[in-house]
Amino acid sequence: MKLRGSSYFFIVIMVIMLVIIGLSLRMEHFESKLLPLIIGTAVLILAVIGLGREILAGGERQITTTEGEATTREETGEGWRGYLFAGAWVVGFFLAIFLLGFLIAIPIFILAYMKLHGTRWLVAIAFAILTPLLIYGIFELALVVILYRGLLLSWLGY
Amino acid sequence: MILEAFAQALQNFTDLGLLVFMAGGVITGLVFGIIPGIGGLLAMALFLPFIFVMRPENALPFLVAVSAVCYTGGAITAILLNIPGQEPSAATLIDGYPMTQKGEAGRALGAALTSSGLGGVVTVFLALAMIPLILPMVMAILSADLVFIILLGIAFMGVLTTGSQIKGLVSGGLGLMISLIGFQAITGEPRFAFGSVYLYVGIGLVPLILGIFAIPEMIALAVEGGTIAKTGVVIKGMHDVLEGAKDVFRYWTVWLRSTIIGYIIGIVPGIGATAATFIAYGQAKQMSKHPEKFGTGTVEGVIAPESANNAKEAGSLLTTLALGIPGSAAMAILLGAFLMLGLIPGPEMMTKHLDLSLTLLLVIIVANILAVAICFPAAPHLARIASIPGRILIPLVLVIALVGVYAYRELFNDVIVALVFSVLGLAMRRFGFNRPALVLGYVLGGLFEHYLFIALAVSGPLFFVRPISLTVIVIIITLFTFGPIKNLFQRRRGVKRA
Numbered sequence: 001m002k003l004r005g006s007s008y009f010f011i012v013i014m015v016i017m018l019v020i021i022g023l024s025l026r027m028e029h030f031e032s033k034l035l036p037l038i039i040g041t042a043v044l045i046l047a048v049i050g051l052g053r054e055i056l057a058g059g060e061r062q063i064t065t066t067e068g069e070a071t072t073r074e075e076t077g078e079g080w081r082g083y084l085f086a087g088a089w090v091v092g093f094f095l096a097i098f099l100l101g102f103l104i105a106i107p108i109f110i111l112a113y114m115k116l117h118g119t120r121w122l123v124a125i126a127f128a129i130l131t132p133l134l135i136y137g138i139f140e141l142a143l144v145v146i147l148y149r150g151l152l153l154s155w156l157g158y
Numbered sequence: 159m160i161l162e163a164f165a166q167a168l169q170n171f172t173d174l175g176l177l178v179f180m181a182g183g184v185i186t187g188l189v190f191g192i193i194p195g196i197g198g199l200l201a202m203a204l205f206l207p208f209i210f211v212m213r214p215e216n217a218l219p220f221l222v223a224v225s226a227v228c229y230t231g232g233a234i235t236a237i238l239l240n241i242p243g244q245e246p247s248a249a250t251l252i253d254g255y256p257m258t259q260k261g262e263a264g265r266a267l268g269a270a271l272t273s274s275g276l277g278g279v280v281t282v283f284l285a286l287a288m289i290p291l292i293l294p295m296v297m298a299i300l301s302a303d304l305v306f307i308i309l310l311g312i313a314f315m316g317v318l319t320t321g322s323q324i325k326g327l328v329s330g331g332l333g334l335m336i337s338l339i340g341f342q343a344i345t346g347e348p349r350f351a352f353g354s355v356y357l358y359v360g361i362g363l364v365p366l367i368l369g370i371f372a373i374p375e376m377i378a379l380a381v382e383g384g385t386i387a388k389t390g391v392v393i394k395g396m397h398d399v400l401e402g403a404k405d406v407f408r409y410w411t412v413w414l415r416s417t418i419i420g421y422i423i424g425i426v427p428g429i430g431a432t433a434a435t436f437i438a439y440g441q442a443k444q445m446s447k448h449p450e451k452f453g454t455g456t457v458e459g460v461i462a463p464e465s466a467n468n469a470k471e472a473g474s475l476l477t478t479l480a481l482g483i484p485g486s487a488a489m490a491i492l493l494g495a496f497l498m499l500g501l502i503p504g505p506e507m508m509t510k511h512l513d514l515s516l517t518l519l520l521v522i523i524v525a526n527i528l529a530v531a532i533c534f535p536a537a538p539h540l541a542r543i544a545s546i547p548g549r550i551l552i553p554l555v556l557v558i559a560l561v562g563v564y565a566y567r568e569l570f571n572d573v574i575v576a577l578v579f580s581v582l583g584l585a586m587r588r589f590g591f592n593r594p595a596l597v598l599g600y601v602l603g604g605l606f607e608h609y610l611f612i613a614l615a616v617s618g619p620l621f622f623v624r625p626i627s628l629t630v631i632v633i634i635i636t637l638f639t640f641g642p643i644k645n646l647f648q649r650r651r652g653v654k655r656a
Contacts, residue, residue: 009591027349083377131554
């Protein structure tokens with residue numbers, strides 16, 4: 001028996017709901033545990049039904065592109081690699097923000113992403129310079145939101 | 159007396175100061191509405207310190223104009239980039255973004271601008287007509303009734319679903335569960351916080367929405383390549399925008415029902431615009447002749463939430479002015495501004511300062527017209543965002559999304575949470591789970607629990623035995639039985655014809 005991607009998702013939800021129900025039972029007050037228990041149990045039951053239906057249905061695997069819009073394309077390793085690669089850019093940007101702060105991470109990320117995806121140097125550099133300037137102007141100067149400076153700058157005392 | 163006050167209110171509009179500040183409020187509201195994480199609420203809060211030195215006739219129209227049009231701005235990014243500029247715009251992206259993908263961004267923008275503008279304008283007349291009724295109406299609604307009004311919203315989780323009903327309900331359940339993270343309001347007991355001080359106050363809506371929608375959409379665009387508008391799609395410009403405006407008149411019943419829903423929810427304090435937009439969307443889908451098209455880019459799905467969110471403003475303002483009860487956080491700020499200017503919202507605003515109250519209601523009309531007049535010519539150009547190559551759009555959107563998430567509360571933890579939710583959003587997108595239902599569950603879960611325990615404490619387990627509660631219960635039952643009964647009748651008719 002081969003499970004679909006969404007079947008694994010149902011299993012993850014079932015495990016989370018079991019943990020939630022367990023944690024809720026340990027709560028001190030009735031008012032605190034009432035809704036987590038009701039909702040947790042309901043979602044658990046729905047997830048079991050959903051999983052059961054998918055196992056019984058078997059057949060073609062489904063990939064859904066937007067809400068409710070399903071195609072019957074076979075999931076390929078290549079597809080997953082694409083998602084991992086794109087996800088890695090997001091994680092990389094996040095790490096850059098964490099270490100260097102928004103105002104340094106933004107131009108590096110924009111320049112790197114655009115250049116490595118085939119954008120011309122002039123366009124990539126223009127966006128890499130103008131975007132942080134705009135962000136700085138709107139958020140720091142106009143809205144007085146002090147953007148995160150990053151771990152490295154914090155260590156250096158900024 | 160009302161006519162005299164109305165004449166005075168109209169005369170106030172000849173004051174250049176009022177017009178300038180109102181126009182400033184419109185531009186501020188639109189700009190702040192477009193930027194994710196920064197809403198009209200923040201704009202109002204930021205300008206509050208300057209209110210001290212201004213005349214009430216200038217300061218209050220400015221704040222009301224910001225609040226009246228910020229949702230109009232929020233719809234633009236929701237439709238074009240799947241990033242709701244404002245929280246209530248989350249319902250607009252369900253159909254707005256698929257329309258952009260189909261090359262109908264201009265039409266979606268035209269429909270959104272027209273429906274929200276008209277919704278904002280028409281409800282002011284409703285508000286004017288209802289001034290004598292507002293006090294008994296608001297006083298008649300208790301916590302028990304709010305429980306069922308919110309339950310009505312939760313009931314729409316199933317309606318929002320386009321594909322598998324079970325996946326939709328599971329998604330909504332996840333949203334409800336996320337809303338329970340943090341201190342329980344009645345007992346003060348922390349739930350699912352695992353000792354984290356950050357989680358004690360719960361998960362913020364902005365990191366959740368941007369994580370669930372914006373980041374996964376950009377990852378998917380990176381994988382699929384190209385532009386937001388699918389290959390071969392032609393962006394038609396102003397013709398498309400006008401077509402969207404005409405759609406509002408074509409689907410005038412959807413617009414009217416949603417406007418009334420938004421207005422009523424606006425009057426009732428404590429429910430909010432996000433719930434109003436989802437309830438309006440749900441009813442539009444439920445009453446539609448082709449509900450299966452919802453979620454795939456149908457214009458009715460844009461008209462319904464956009465009518466409701468601007469329609470809410472007149473109702474909220476009326477409750478704030480007449481009773482001193484703010485219907486939303488924005489109205490709470492406005493209430494603060496009134497007090498700072500030495501005005502006490504309440505019955506006096508309907509007698510002694512009736513001209514000012516009417517001026518503010520009229521400001522909503524003019525502000526909405528002005529917002530539409532500004533956005534309409536820009537809409538065809540904005541629609542071209544859909545044809546910008548992903549390699550340029552993706553990094554810019556990711557930057558805007560993550561900066562918006564951080565700016566929301568200036569907490570880096572919010573960025574981490576957005577990243578975690580982007581994984582969840584991506585999985586839900588890929589496996590056909592319903593992300594809007596999750597947001598709806600999240601928005602209404604906390605409110606439901608809050609009012610449920612108040613109702614239980616005040617009226618006991620039979621708290622629902624009240625005319626309004628029972629009426630809403632009947633509406634909920636009708637909602638679930640309407641579709642099957644309609645199908646049954648259609649089948650019978652089919653059999654008879656055969």
